[in-house]
Amino acid sequence: MAQDLNQISPIEINVKDLWHIVLKKLNNEFGNEIFNSWIKNIKVKSIDDDILYFSVPTRFIRDWITSHYLDKIIFFLNAENPNIRRVKISIDNMLSASHEKLEESSSETIKYQNRSSNLSQSDDWPLDERFTFDKFITGPSNELAFASAKRIAQSEKFDFNPLFLYGGVGLGKTHLMHAIAWEISNKNPNAKVLYLSAERFMFQFIKSLRQKDTMSFKQKFRSVDVLILDDIQFMVGKNSTQEEFFHTFNSLLDLNKKVILSSDRAPSDLEGFDERIKSRLSWGLVADILPASFELRYEILKKKSAELFKTNNNHHTLDDSVLIFLAKTIVSNVRELEGALNKVVTFSNIMNKKIDVELTKTVLKDLLRSNNKRITIDEIQNKVSNYYNINVDDLISSRRLRSFARPRQVAMYLSKKLTSRSLPEIGRKFGGRDHTTVIHAVKKIDQLKSENEKFDEDVSVLTQIITSS
Missing domain, CATH: 1.10.8.60 (Helicase, Ruva Protein; domain 3)
Known part of the structure; x- marks a missing residue:
């Protein structure tokens, strides 16, 4: 029987304390921007045996959390309390109203902070004071990216536009993008510099559609002097967001405004992006950041x-x-x-x-x-085969029986989520399949996870088996 955590009881204190610990871990895992945009919206509702019930303000937030962060939430919850194996997220309309008020209040507070620091930012995400050019240490793996970032930040007349930085997680892309924003803002306090993540761009775009106020959105993004957009790979498969980004991007370039973008892969490898956008992204300077020596x-x-x-x-x-x-x-x-x-x-x-x-x-x-202990595709294939009681040879074969095809898609999905291997590399490990097959598998599994709770639980259990072994 479910216990309502709004009632005062010992279990309320325990679960809320546990959730507070998990929130800190999630903040450390994903960073302040993702945490504030998505995870802080989650409220503990009740607990029933091994299921913890949450509520969020909107369906969009629920679906996004389910698709991108639920595995980590379950992992951290289970690490703190092994009895909690599943979570369920519902939509609370009361939270929705307070969520809108909180957003407005936060926006006003941060705008005031920005004015007081003389930093001309239009968005509600402040820059990190640690991330400046003088604190960035260079070497052969990042010297081109560093020199390009300084060039576009310091020059009134620039040889390239946009600047596209790409590289793996934690290699310094965000540091350089913050440094560009600081340099331009300090040199010209009147410049309208807008820095935000692609997730935040998408969140604001969806919000403008929901509120039927797309004109304000367009005006905000197309009136800046410098647009700095981080992690644009999160727009993969989001056609309407890509379309709006494309028009914003073109508008700024036509007005000779600076555009700086980052991703975890090169423009040509952004599968699921419109070909027009991939081509346009490559017009400027593309600089990669390799792992540090x-x-x-x-x-x-x-x-x-x-x-x-x-x-x-x-x-x-x-x-x-x-x-x-x-x-x-x-x-x-x-x-x-x-x-x-x-x-x-x-x-x-x-x-x-x-x-x-x-x-x-x-x-x-x-x-x-x-x-x-680095997770490999071979390990994922073995674990998935054992879980579904099939042979690895059948998993990677060309046979299309449902009993083989679905586990194969799950294994491809987990290979994409749990390893750093590229889509073509994953495809080759599954019988020499094309990268588009892997993309289809990832989309299909995301869809099934959102539609079928039992299937979602199976994938979560498999994820825990693989990551904890």
Whole structure:
């Protein structure tokens, strides 16, 4: 029997405390922008056995959370309380009204903050003061992106437009985009600089459609001097949003306004994007950011550690062997590298312990274990085959029986979500299939997850089996 968490009871305190812990983890996982746009809208409603019930203001928010963040929510909930295995999200109309009021209030507050800092931003997402050009450490893997970003930020007459930066997660794209916005705004305080994520662009566009106020939306985005749009890969498959973006993009270029974009892949690899847009994105300068070399990771750690020790007043010294160990061990991305260093220094400061390699290994044991254990497509194929009780050979074969086809689509979906492999690479691992087959599989599984609770549960269980093994 479901218990209403609006009633005062011991379980209310436990579950709400648990959700508060999970919210912190989700904020760290996805960052402030995604957290504030989507996850903070979730309210705990009730609990029934192994199901935790949530409510959100709108159907759009529910569907977006279900498609993009539900797996992580379940994972973190289950880590804190193994008895919670599923969540269900309903729509609360009362929340919808308060959500609109909160948005208006937040917008006014942030606009005031922007005015007080003399930063000419039109959007309600402030820039991070840490992300400036002088704090960006360069090496062979990012020097073209860095030089291009400085060029477009500092030059009145620019040789290229748009600037398109692409690279994996945590390599510095967002840092450079914030740095561009800071540089332009400091040089010309009257410039209208608009920075936001593609998710936020899409959220505002959908909101304008719902409120039948698209003209205000168009005016806001087409009257800026500089548009900086982060992570545009989130527009894949969103045809109406792409269409509006395309017209906004063209309008700004025609007016000789600066446009800076970022993605996790090159324009030509943006499957699900209109060909016109992919072609237009490539007209300017496309600069990639590659994973950092050992030397660059070491220099980043050296500079970051000096900042941390100064900020925390830590009287312990950091042995050079610790920096070398971290630079050799954590190779996935810079964000994870800096987070690991921050965790070690903070632990040392709190516990008053000297930082050495052994302490570092102890503090980071979970992170080091996950770095040693990388999920592969072969592993996903084996786990999915075992779950559905079929052979791996049948999973990757050309046979179209439903008993093979659906597990095959699930395995492709999980390969896309849980690995960094490209669509063509995934297709090749599934019997040499084309990348469009993988795209179709991902869309089909997303659709089935939203329509069928049992199927959604199966995919969630499989995800947990693969990530926890």
